[in-house]
Amino acid sequence: MVNSNNNLIQLEKITKIYKVGDIQVNALAGVSYAIKQGDFIAIMGPSGSGKSTLMNIIGCLDRPTEGKYILDGEEVSTLDKNKLAGIRNRKIGFVFQTFNLLPRTTALENTELPLLYSNIPSKNARDLAYKALSSVGLKGRELHRTNQLSGGEQQRVAIARSLVNNPPLLLADEPTGNLDSKTGKEIIEIFKKLNEEKGITIILVTHDSGVAQAAHRRIYLRDGEIIRED
Amino acid sequence: MKILRTIRVALRALGRNKMRSFLTALGIIIGVGAVIATVSIGEGARRDLEKRFESMGTNLLFVRAGSRSYRGVHGGGGSFTNLTVEDAKVIEEKCDAVKYVSPSVSGRAQVVYGNKNWNTSIQGAGSAYPEIRNWAVEEGTFFDDTHVRAAAKVCVLGSEVRKNLFEFDDPIGQVIRIKKIPFKVIGVLKSMGESGGFFNRDDIIVVPYTTAQRRLLGIIYIHSIDVSAVSSDKTAEAQSQIEETLRIQHKIAPGAEDDFNVGNMADIAESAAQSRKTMTIVLGAIASVSLLVGGIGIMNIMLVSVTERIREIGIRMSVGARERDILFQFLTEAVVLSVLGGVIGIGFGVIGSRLIAKFGGWETLVSVASITLAFLFSGSVGIFFGFYPARKASKLDPIEALRYE
Numbered sequence: 001m002v003n004s005n006n007n008l009i010q011l012e013k014i015t016k017i018y019k020v021g022d023i024q025v026n027a028l029a030g031v032s033y034a035i036k037q038g039d040f041i042a043i044m045g046p047s048g049s050g051k052s053t054l055m056n057i058i059g060c061l062d063r064p065t066e067g068k069y070i071l072d073g074e075e076v077s078t079l080d081k082n083k084l085a086g087i088r089n090r091k092i093g094f095v096f097q098t099f100n101l102l103p104r105t106t107a108l109e110n111t112e113l114p115l116l117y118s119n120i121p122s123k124n125a126r127d128l129a130y131k132a133l134s135s136v137g138l139k140g141r142e143l144h145r146t147n148q149l150s151g152g153e154q155q156r157v158a159i160a161r162s163l164v165n166n167p168p169l170l171l172a173d174e175p176t177g178n179l180d181s182k183t184g185k186e187i188i189e190i191f192k193k194l195n196e197e198k199g200i201t202i203i204l205v206t207h208d209s210g211v212a213q214a215a216h217r218r219i220y221l222r223d224g225e226i227i228r229e230d
Numbered sequence: 231m232k233i234l235r236t237i238r239v240a241l242r243a244l245g246r247n248k249m250r251s252f253l254t255a256l257g258i259i260i261g262v263g264a265v266i267a268t269v270s271i272g273e274g275a276r277r278d279l280e281k282r283f284e285s286m287g288t289n290l291l292f293v294r295a296g297s298r299s300y301r302g303v304h305g306g307g308g309s310f311t312n313l314t315v316e317d318a319k320v321i322e323e324k325c326d327a328v329k330y331v332s333p334s335v336s337g338r339a340q341v342v343y344g345n346k347n348w349n350t351s352i353q354g355a356g357s358a359y360p361e362i363r364n365w366a367v368e369e370g371t372f373f374d375d376t377h378v379r380a381a382a383k384v385c386v387l388g389s390e391v392r393k394n395l396f397e398f399d400d401p402i403g404q405v406i407r408i409k410k411i412p413f414k415v416i417g418v419l420k421s422m423g424e425s426g427g428f429f430n431r432d433d434i435i436v437v438p439y440t441t442a443q444r445r446l447l448g449i450i451y452i453h454s455i456d457v458s459a460v461s462s463d464k465t466a467e468a469q470s471q472i473e474e475t476l477r478i479q480h481k482i483a484p485g486a487e488d489d490f491n492v493g494n495m496a497d498i499a500e501s502a503a504q505s506r507k508t509m510t511i512v513l514g515a516i517a518s519v520s521l522l523v524g525g526i527g528i529m530n531i532m533l534v535s536v537t538e539r540i541r542e543i544g545i546r547m548s549v550g551a552r553e554r555d556i557l558f559q560f561l562t563e564a565v566v567l568s569v570l571g572g573v574i575g576i577g578f579g580v581i582g583s584r585l586i587a588k589f590g591g592w593e594t595l596v597s598v599a600s601i602t603l604a605f606l607f608s609g610s611v612g613i614f615f616g617f618y619p620a621r622k623a624s625k626l627d628p629i630e631a632l633r634y635e
Contacts, residue, residue, distance in 0.1 A: 061548065061628050082552040089550020100545045100632065104246055114549040122235060161549065 007070075008168055008201050009035040009058065014067035014077075016053050016224075027053040029224040030067065035203070037168060040195045042204045042212040045221035051205050052173065054221065058203060059092055059171045060084045072168060089118050093162025097174035099154040101146045107133060107157045108142040114165045132160035136190055152183035159190060163200075170194070172204045176211055188214045240562040251567060254531040257524025258571030258611065259578060262604045264517035266579025267586060269600045272510030274583075274593035279502045282431070283495055285364060285422070288462045289329075291469055292498070293321070293455040293476070294491045311451040312489050315439075317479055318356070318455045324475045327468035332356035332456040333439045337447050341435065343395040343406040350391050351434050352408065354442025355456070360419075362458040370402040370417030373438050381440035385413040389421035390432035411445055413437065465494055521607060524571065525615040532564050532619035543623055544631025557624035564616020565609060572608025576601055 016028040028050045035041060045051050056062040057069060060076055063084075069077040076087055093114075094100075101110045108129050115125035133142050136156040146154060155175060162170055172191065176184030192214055194200045204215060212218050220228040244251040295310035315333055322331040335354035340347065353359075357374045360366055373384050385408065392401055401415045422431040443449055459468035472492050476482075480489055536543070543556055551559075583594040 056629055059548075061632075082554075085547065085550050085552040085555075088548060094548050096632070100541070100548075102542055102545065113546065116235070116239070117546075117550040117552070117555055119232070165550075 006036055007034045008037045008039070008072055009033075010068070010070040011058070012068040012070075014054070014057060014064045014069060016050070016057065016062070017065045026224055028057070028064070031221075031224070031226055032067075033219070033226060035201060037201055038195070038199045040191075040202045040204075040214070040216045042206055042215035042218045043221060044206060044209075044212055044218055048223075049221040050224040051221055053224075055171055055173055055203070055205055058169075059094060060087045085117075089114055090165060091167050091169055093159075093165075093167045093170040095155065095158050095162050095170065095172040095175045097177040099151070099158050099178070101154055101157055101161075103146050106143050106145050107138060107149065107153075107160075110146065110157050111142075111160045111164050113161060118165055128164050129160070132164040133157070135163070136160045150183075151179050152186060155179060155183075155187050156190070159187070159194075163194070168201055170200050170202045172202065174205055174207065176206070176208065184208075184211070236558060236562050237566060239559065240566045243559075243563055244567060250531065254528055255524075255567050255571030255574070257527040258521065258568050258608050259524075259575040261517065261519075261521030261524040262572045262575025262608055263578035263582055264520055265514055265607075266576055266596060266600055266604055267582035267594075268513035268517050269510055270579070270583035270594040270596045271586065271592055272506055272513060273595040273597050273600070274587070275509070276503065276506045277595050278593045279499070279506070282422075283499050288495055289459040289465050289468075290362065290495050291457040291459060291465065291472065292493045293317070293457060293472060294493065295451070295453065296489070296491060311449075312480065313452050313455065314450070315452060317476060317490075318452065320479050321455065321457065321472055321475055325468060325471035327459055327464040327471050328457055329460045330358035330362045330456075330458045332358045332362050333452045334454045334456055335439050335442045335447055335449065335452050337442070339409045339435075339446060341391065341395065341406055341408050342410075343404065346395045348391060348394045350388075352442060352446060353434055353436045354439035354446070354452075355436050356439060358458075359436060359456070362456045365422075366420050367417040368420040369400075370415070372417055372436075378438040378440050381444050382438060383411065383413045383441060383445065384416045384437065386417040386419055386436045387415055388419050388432040388434035388436075390430055391435055392418050408435065408437070409446055469494060518607075521611060525568070525611040528564055528568055528612065529615040529619060532560065532616055533622070535563075536560065536619050536623045539623075540626060540631050540634040543626050544628050544634065547626070547628035548632060553624040556626075557620045560620035560623050561613065561616050564620065565612035568608045568612030568616070569605070572605055575608065576604055579604070 011031055011033045014028055014031040015026070018025040018027055031054060043051050043054065053062070057064050060071070064077050067077065068075060071087065072091060076084065079087070102113070108126070111129040111132050112125050115128060120128070130142060133139065136159050138153065138156050138160065141149070141153065149157065175191075176187055179187060188211055191202055191204070195202050202215075204211065206212050218230055219226055293313065295313040318331050318333040321328060332355050337352050338349060339352045340349050357372065357378055360372050367386060368389070370386070372386055373382065376382075377384050385406070387395075387401060395401070395406060396404070401418060404415050405412045406415060407413070419432070419436070437446070439452065443452070457468065457472065459465040469492050473488065476490055477488065482488060546556065580596050583596050586592055587594045
């Protein structure tokens with residue numbers, strides 16, 4: 001579906017309420033925001049501000065209790081678990097603080113993983129994975145296993161995996177949190193390059209204001225609401 | 231070829247922890263191996279019996295004391311005393327569809343030759359025994375009616391007895407002691423060529439029935455009568471003739487039950503088949519218990535495996551795996567494990583059944599049917615016991631799974 005206003009993401013009054021026993025937790029209180037294709041956004045805020053909850057909803061890992069989420073012209077807030085999985089497969093790439101690679105598995109196999117679930121024949125999948133790993137600077141290390149790669153290399157594999165299916169959106173949750181500052185900078189450079197050269201929309205969650213500066217805009221969350229942006 | 235890919239992925243996942251995968255499959259391996267080996271004993275017994283029946287011919291009938299229904303419950307023989315030599319004579323005279331008749335008594339006895347000792351089965355028979363049983367003499371001769379009338383102390387050895395008492399010496403003309411009574415050996419029966427089995431047919435000594443009655447067993451009745459019909463198609467006619475004749479001979483009122491039982495080869499074959507079937511089922515059932523245990527083992531380990539891989543499941547879901555992808559993945563792992571276990575188990579079962587045949591002396595037969603059944607069974611065990619853990623895995627929440635430590 002083509003949307004008229006070029007917004008990749010449209011959040012309308014997104015609310016998320018958890019019930020923990022008898023207590024009700026309002027994680028998100030009516031967040032509304034729009035993100036255009038090609039944007040590079042950083043989300044910041046203290047613990048409990050709702051950053052992770054918002055990321056989970058944007059990433060289609062969770063559904064809002066109330067509100068509408070339109071992704072790439074399609075309303076996804078009411079889709080069932082399996083359809084959401086399909087959206088994640090085709091439209092969203094994830095990069096996590098703890099890399100989340102499959103242990104004792106090669107970089108190549110890790111990168112290929114999304115393609116396993118999108119019915120692409122294995123030969124093509126292999127080629128796409130090689131290309132993705134090459135684009136993050138890991139050419140030659142495709143057959144190394146997770147335990148043979150450094151933290152920075154593992155995160156690069158995670159980025160390659162997130163790109164392999166050519167999604168329009170890339171979500172990163174504290175991607176440099178487990179890396180030293182030098183490696184962290186390298187990773188952020190990769191994100192910048194992907195955003196500038198390929199036009200991939202990137203949303204980052206971070207504590208690090210230095211990292212946040214790499215983004216075009218920063219959104220500040222507190223108590224489940226956007227309080228500021230710059 | 232999504233399935234092939236999934237199988238490859240499953241193999242890789244199982245290969246990451248070879249020892250655990252092997253231990254999990256062990257239950258299935260042992261279960262299937264045990265089933266194959268024990269069922270092969272039953273199948274071997276069946277083929278054994280089939281071979282015997284073939285060699286005995288289809289015009290063979292047996293008359294035994296004791297009515298059929300009573301026999302059915304009682305099973306064994308030897309406790310009925312209402313069959314006599316007179317009965318045999320009357321059958322031979324009056325039944326024209328009958329060709330040969332041989333009264334039969336049997337027992338076991340200790341046999342001695344020189345310093346060799348052997349316990350064997352003693353068969354008292356008439357002179358027509360070789361013709362009726364289709365069992366010729368290889369060395370020497372069989373006894374004739376003169377020997378029978380005189381209750382002569384002569385005997386014909388089965389090849390197994392001959393081997394054990396005489397080895398390579400010539401037995402003809404030698405004297406052996408049966409229950410301490412001297413008997414002259416006048417012949418040796420042809421070997422039936424069995425390697426073992428429950429009854430070794432060559433482990434036998436045949437003497438005139440009169441001699442057996444008077445000198446060895448001290449009885450005046452007979453246990454059974456072997457009868458051969460003039461031809462295979464006359465067998466049914468011979469059977470009814472015998473029944474009619476004996477009813478008159480035993481003065482059985484019309485409508486009353488026979489106090490004897492006439493059986494043909496088909497009857498014997500069928501009751502043998504029945505007991506073989508029962509034995510196979512019982513053995514198979516016992517062995518199947520270990521298959522069940524193996525299945526429970528698989529379920530157990532798959533549950534542990536799922537718990538250990540919660541993070542991995544979360545990762546897969548985050549990149550787009552749907553519920554059914556995860557379900558299928560873990561189910562495939564369980565099935566691959568159980569089928570591999572089944573295949574290895576079949577291999578061990580075949581080896582085991584060969585070993586049983588070689589060292590236990592029982593004939594065994596591994597049929598294609600039992601292999602196919604074992605294969606299907608192990609696959610089903612994998613599907614059945616792998617389903618619950620696989621379903622548990624597929625129902626995980628991706629966010630919580632990713633957070634799992």
